[in-house]
Amino acid sequence: AQTVTQSQPEMSVQEAETVTLSCTYDTSESNYYLFWYKQPPSRQMILVIRQEAYKQQNATENRFSVNFQKAAKSFSLKISDSQLGDTAMYFCAFGIRHDMRFGAGTRLTVKP
Amino acid sequence: ETGVTQTPRHLVMGMTNKKSLKCEQHLGHNAMYWYKQSAKKPLELMFVYSLEERVENNSVPSRFSPECPNSSHLFLHLHTLQPEDSALYLCASSQVGSGPGEKLFFGSGTQLSVL
Numbered sequence: 001a002q003t004v005t006q007s008q009p010e011m012s013v014q015e016a017e018t019v020t021l022s023c024t025y026d027t028s029e030s031n032y033y034l035f036w037y038k039q040p041p042s043r044q045m046i047l048v049i050r051q052e053a054y055k056q057q058n059a060t061e062n063r064f065s066v067n068f069q070k071a072a073k074s075f076s077l078k079i080s081d082s083q084l085g086d087t088a089m090y091f092c093a094f095g096i097r098h099d100m101r102f103g104a105g106t107r108l109t110v111k112p
Numbered sequence: 113e114t115g116v117t118q119t120p121r122h123l124v125m126g127m128t129n130k131k132s133l134k135c136e137q138h139l140g141h142n143a144m145y146w147y148k149q150s151a152k153k154p155l156e157l158m159f160v161y162s163l164e165e166r167v168e169n170n171s172v173p174s175r176f177s178p179e180c181p182n183s184s185h186l187f188l189h190l191h192t193l194q195p196e197d198s199a200l201y202l203c204a205s206s207q208v209g210s211g212p213g214e215k216l217f218f219g220s221g222t223q224l225s226v227l
Contacts, residue, residue: 004154009152035215037216037218042220043200043202043220043221043223044218044219044220044221045202045204045216045218046218047215047216047217050215091155095214097162097208097214098143098145098160098162098167098206098208098214099157099160100145100157100216101154101157102154102155103154104152104153104154105152105154
């Protein structure tokens, strides 16, 4: 069975600073996707970034980037130049077709 | 307008009530999902309707009953719920067949309180 672990229930960062959120997962599959979703107070989950397991190059989306270590089954999210609007719950997820498993989330607060 | 719309946004019900949650997606996707989000727990996948096939989590109690009349609409029928069923219920959709890990598009959820 696939499991996803986020070991940091809460984190905070000063505006304009950089923060890294951790995620580890467990699977015996070789072809899968990893995701980071953001859930602001509006409750709607929004995709932040997606990584294909067969690609060694780390995905980036503007200020968001990942550090994907397949052998270690680690998938961390780095947010650069943090903005107040980045305050939200962040969920790491593992997906194979329609089977998507989520971690328990990390609550990130960006302080002015 | 969001691509996935859920109603109602909030619902309070007694344990003997029967209610339904509604989800509609406007993205042309072919799969829809129900997730349960409880405080400090991972999102729990409850049901998937994908390409007319239904997949369910065997740990979901029978007091939750899904219905998917077409690829755009999804319902979750609730009856004789328990207080521990209080949670945020999220609907999502995706396009199955576009790869091994399709992106999910979520609605804003229904916050359910069972008294």
